[in-house]
Amino acid sequence: MPDDSHAQLHAHDLFFTRAGLDADRVRDIVGDALTGADDGELFLEYRQSESVMVDDGHIKSASFDSGQGFGLRAVAGETQGYAHGTDLTEDAIRRAADTVRAVASGHGGTLAAGPAGTNRRLYTDLNPLSLVPFEAKVALLEEIDAYARGRDPKVRQVSASLAGSWQAVYILRGDGSHGADIRPLVRLNVTVVMAEGDRMETGSHGMGGRVTYEGVMRTGDWRACVDEALRQAEVNLGSVPAPAGEMTVVLGPGWPGVMLHEAVGHGLEGDFNRKGTSAFSGRMGERVAAKGVTVIDDGSIPDRRGSITIDDEGTPSNRTVLIEDGILVGYLQDRLNARLTGTRSTGNGRRQSYAHPPLPRMTNTFMLGGDHDPAEILASVKNGLYAVNFGGGQVDITSGKFVFSASEAYLIENGRIGPAVKGATLIGNGPDALTRVSMIGNDLALDSGIGVCGKDGQGVPVGVGQPTMRIDGLTVGGTGG
DSSP: OOBTHHHHHHHHIIIIISSOOOHHHHHHHHHHHTTTOSEEEEEEEEEEEEEEEEETTEEEEEEEEEEEEEEEEEEETTEEEEEEESOOSHHHHHHHHHHHGGGGTTOOOOOOOOOOOOOBOSSOOSOHHHHSOHHHHHHHHHHHHHHHHHHOTTEEEEEEEEEEEEEEEEEEETTSOEEEEEEEEEEEEEEEEEEETTEEEEEEEEEEESSOTHHHHSHHHHHHHHHHHHHHHHHHHTOEEOOOEEEEEEEOSSTTHHHHIIIIIGGGBHHHHHTTOSTTTTOTTSBOSOTTOOEEEESOSTTOTTOOSBOTTSOBOOEEEEEETTEEOOOBOOHHHHHHTTOOOOSOEEOSSTTSOOEEOOSEEEEOOOSBOHHHHHHTOSEEEEEEEEEEEEEOTTTOEEEEEEEEEEEEETTEEEEEEESOEEEEEHHHHHHTEEEEBSOOEEOOSOEEEEETTEEEEEEEEEOOEEEEEEEEEOSOO
16 A cells, blocks of 8 residues: 655645745644644645536536635634635735634633544545546547447437546644645546437446546446446336335445435434434444444545545544444544544544535445345345435435435345336435344445535535345335335
């Protein structure tokens, strides 16, 4: 695994040598601003991002953006003062310091020690945007269009897009400790529309991670992505209206873990639990799920979309066990909520950009595998629903209630996969659904690298995953009888 020291040197050069900031003077400004505070940091960020979309063989949109800025935060008790700006100068940081200093005025806090450093690297620090010419990206998307149309005459529309970003962050604390990270991120998305008679259906698939574009531009990989989108569209063309009612539901491996992320994961974030607004609040050490259910958040998996070498407060990412064999054993913590609850940060303090304060957020969240063969799980269900892919969903953190739309699902008839159904929604309560898990497959899979999580207006890249699992007595909303 690469060493983090190169990222430290690169980020320091970017913000202090090239931007003209004096490291000693900035350190003094931050230290003075945080006098009397309990915690805080200066967050420096430089980011480049781009995207290009080809629709029906022609460029529909193309964009490139670069930006930089800082965010300065002081924390006193539960109160945070936050100021940010795009001007990377000592004067601008000093003005921000004057603003946030008021939070700690009269407060007798002792500045918390900074997190321990790390010498690991989970991904390359190469800038994917500069390694592949724009013309090559467009040529690939045009090739995807031609390939998809050549695979099936029913294809009526093809949309393909590439997106990438390169983010450098440097975190300076009041005691002079610091951390840095350089984060690449790329994603390929393909959507196809197929028609048969008067009926038209859509299929889509994506892939990506903290890699360079090479990771999504290899011929075998992008063709597999297109083939999956075509398969989904073909399945949907043959779908029948989904039934409604309470039934046994089998969730497929991988991306269906997005339901676990939304319906359970958010409820395990430290701020909701400290405030008592989560369905899991005050339940540490209690059984909250069926035996065999173990839920992990792990931001330290190499090259994964949700991974971070350090979080946006400088804490190294961790593998955090949240639910172990059905027992609630952990929450996801940033520094503020960990300090207020007498625990330690789990390396989950994340922010969308320098313009946002950090919040406890998920990274790669998944359920561990069990002992059952997936075929055995399906064979155990006389009549039910097999949900393989999900679209959108809604969750109420306080109650745990969720509604999820299945973009690909099948009836289960006498232990066998039956016809595909359209319009199925899963309705339930996250904590309750976990207690209804009766069989867990041995086929744990993570998603293909497409997740984005929203919270308090901030979006961050995440990963999800799970094995095949059976849930008894889940409510299915459908369009059929």
